[in-house]
Amino acid sequence: MAQATKGKLNFRCPSCFMRDIDIDMFFDGEKKEYYCLRCGFTGSEADVLRLNEAARYRYRAMRLRVVDFGEDNQPVKFEAHRGGEQ
Amino acid sequence: MENKFIVNIIHRPELSPEYAEKALGKGEGVRDESLDIFRFQQDTAHKYGLKTTIQITYASLFSDIIIDLAKREHEQYGDEIGLSLLGLPCPEFKAKYKTEDFCIWMFEEETKREIIDDVFGKFYEKFGFYPESTSSYFLDAYTINYIKEKYPSVKCAVATCWEEGPKAYHTCNNSWYTFMDGGPWNPWIPSKVNSHCPASSEEDDSGIVAIPHLSRDLMACFDGNGSNFGTHPQNVLRGMIYYGDEGEWEYPYLYNLIDQYRHLAKYNDGYSYNMMFVGPGWLNRRGRWEAPYELLAKSYDDGMKYYGKLKSEGKLIDMTMSEFADFYRECHKDYSRGECALWKDILYGSRKEYFWYADPAMRTCLDFNQGGAMIDLRPYIARIPQQTGIGTENVYDASYPYLIQINYRAGYFTHYAGAGTIKSCKVSCRGESADLCLCRTMAVYEKTDGGVRLTADPVTVTLGGLDIVIKSVFTILEGTGEVITERIIVNDLGGEQVTFEEYFTGGFGTTEYQADMTHISLGVDNERMQYSYFGRRIVREGAERAYVNIPEVHTRIEMGGDCDELQVEEGIAFSPVYHLALRKTVSEGGIKTWLRLRKAN
Numbered sequence: 001m002a003q004a005t006k007g008k009l010n011f012r013c014p015s016c017f018m019r020d021i022d023i024d025m026f027f028d029g030e031k032k033e034y035y036c037l038r039c040g041f042t043g044s045e046a047d048v049l050r051l052n053e054a055a056r057y058r059y060r061a062m063r064l065r066v067v068d069f070g071e072d073n074q075p076v077k078f079e080a081h082r083g084g085e086q
Numbered sequence: 087m088e089n090k091f092i093v094n095i096i097h098r099p100e101l102s103p104e105y106a107e108k109a110l111g112k113g114e115g116v117r118d119e120s121l122d123i124f125r126f127q128q129d130t131a132h133k134y135g136l137k138t139t140i141q142i143t144y145a146s147l148f149s150d151i152i153i154d155l156a157k158r159e160h161e162q163y164g165d166e167i168g169l170s171l172l173g174l175p176c177p178e179f180k181a182k183y184k185t186e187d188f189c190i191w192m193f194e195e196e197t198k199r200e201i202i203d204d205v206f207g208k209f210y211e212k213f214g215f216y217p218e219s220t221s222s223y224f225l226d227a228y229t230i231n232y233i234k235e236k237y238p239s240v241k242c243a244v245a246t247c248w249e250e251g252p253k254a255y256h257t258c259n260n261s262w263y264t265f266m267d268g269g270p271w272n273p274w275i276p277s278k279v280n281s282h283c284p285a286s287s288e289e290d291d292s293g294i295v296a297i298p299h300l301s302r303d304l305m306a307c308f309d310g311n312g313s314n315f316g317t318h319p320q321n322v323l324r325g326m327i328y329y330g331d332e333g334e335w336e337y338p339y340l341y342n343l344i345d346q347y348r349h350l351a352k353y354n355d356g357y358s359y360n361m362m363f364v365g366p367g368w369l370n371r372r373g374r375w376e377a378p379y380e381l382l383a384k385s386y387d388d389g390m391k392y393y394g395k396l397k398s399e400g401k402l403i404d405m406t407m408s409e410f411a412d413f414y415r416e417c418h419k420d421y422s423r424g425e426c427a428l429w430k431d432i433l434y435g436s437r438k439e440y441f442w443y444a445d446p447a448m449r450t451c452l453d454f455n456q457g458g459a460m461i462d463l464r465p466y467i468a469r470i471p472q473q474t475g476i477g478t479e480n481v482y483d484a485s486y487p488y489l490i491q492i493n494y495r496a497g498y499f500t501h502y503a504g505a506g507t508i509k510s511c512k513v514s515c516r517g518e519s520a521d522l523c524l525c526r527t528m529a530v531y532e533k534t535d536g537g538v539r540l541t542a543d544p545v546t547v548t549l550g551g552l553d554i555v556i557k558s559v560f561t562i563l564e565g566t567g568e569v570i571t572e573r574i575i576v577n578d579l580g581g582e583q584v585t586f587e588e589y590f591t592g593g594f595g596t597t598e599y600q601a602d603m604t605h606i607s608l609g610v611d612n613e614r615m616q617y618s619y620f621g622r623r624i625v626r627e628g629a630e631r632a633y634v635n636i637p638e639v640h641t642r643i644e645m646g647g648d649c650d651e652l653q654v655e656e657g658i659a660f661s662p663v664y665h666l667a668l669r670k671t672v673s674e675g676g677i678k679t680w681l682r683l684r685k686a687n
Contacts, residue, residue: 010375020311023259060435065338069349073528075437076430081338083331086392
């Protein structure tokens, strides 16, 4: 097979991303899959996109907008972010 | 004073960015794209009514187009023309210095001087004046002192990137050698001895105001990759903290982050600060990782738009770097004043709360999700005279050493053998004990005469069926390196006796790995021992102080207070840490102790 290349976008390995490592993946044109040089991850573009979405599980406030930082000893008050607004 | 939120927006034209040369090869294509990115950034800021500081790079000094553009925008928008020590690599630089190095703090002393004179000289040739601001990811004290001596017009500099150290190195698959942990997160006046440390006096004042490279999330960056959580819109994309909503990309986290920085005015006499300094590599047309160009550009535009919105509402003042330096000095007359940040989680949706503090004597962080445990401690009072660069002991590692860093060195310990660095308190009663690290709480900030006080909401420890309600109060005495901790029983125990053990488990270093500890000495009053990894203890009743001397970081740690028993303990090979502990048994009241950092050697 010919050597692997970068994909159309430069996808990072989703498995490594979840452990705080940014590492570019390469694309195996013969097998039509991305693969990681560091861990054993392989997957299609759809797999990568799905797993990138999954990696966001920890950001529970990602879709929320702060309304009030509250008193010092009270948690932040959020509301759902309205698209297009700041 | 009335709350003032100051923003610096900084752009640097890089005409030969490494990322583009790798993708496109060298030549006109690279120059055109880089120029376009710079124009886009400038136009976007101006579109929203914001002024910028243009940090001219070495390569730009060979471009008449950039020089003309900078002069024109200075005239038209009031943008400042500064001089960056970032963006050194270009054919002219490489041919002259015959090196692939590009970080100013990593060169040997003579080369540092040569490069500085070269870029400042060329800047003067092109503009007819010397700049008032400069920048780098990191500037060591030697470089700052040299610049200030030779080019006294410089009064502001981008001089560190907060908590960029082992975490950034690991995130880049162990390849990114920007080790500069341990500095302030917000602007400061650097010491002449070590640029991480805020100056303690006029004599110690390096003559510039330093600003961080990006305003970073003070919780997320302490744990994770710093470059995912800052007021650099493309860093927020790097962290994948965005989502699609009806065909648009949304990233409210960026606005929440800016707003939390605004909120810090509450703890800093009405002053708060933010900066955005996006290098051109983050806005290239091939996209960055999985983010296409359109998303990169939109996020930059949205960042500027939000700053512009705040400005139009009278909630933001945009300044150039030199304007900010003047402003900062005007409202920071007292060198001892501590920078404070009671920081809440805005990303994970938890109730975590940190208190960050920095003054000329120390930087520290208390975690109220762990009962107010001290989770980071840097002894600025030691003024460790680090030199960096080729020919020194620190070729690339510019981090200021820690005594406590819970993420590098375990913190509250969850394995069965060993110990982690942290300062907390153990409570014992009826044959059971518990660590206040396991009591989640939040705290109230208070400015006191000569310091700050954090009072945690009371927590309940249940031991042998007895509920013990404890309030913790932490008082930091500004500019002294001293923290007073009070643990107060607030309920009636009916005469039951409770033992408090206020303890400090420490190490030293800049990475996860502990260096040799055999130069450390430990003692209680006049009894001392040399660290030998044998797990030995010295315990004394009625003594005055327990201490640890660490020659490598020029620091002496002392603890004492209203206690019955004082103890120091060395670690073992499997657990290379040291311990100080103060114990007191009471049936009411509590324990009041002090921690002091001192310069040793």
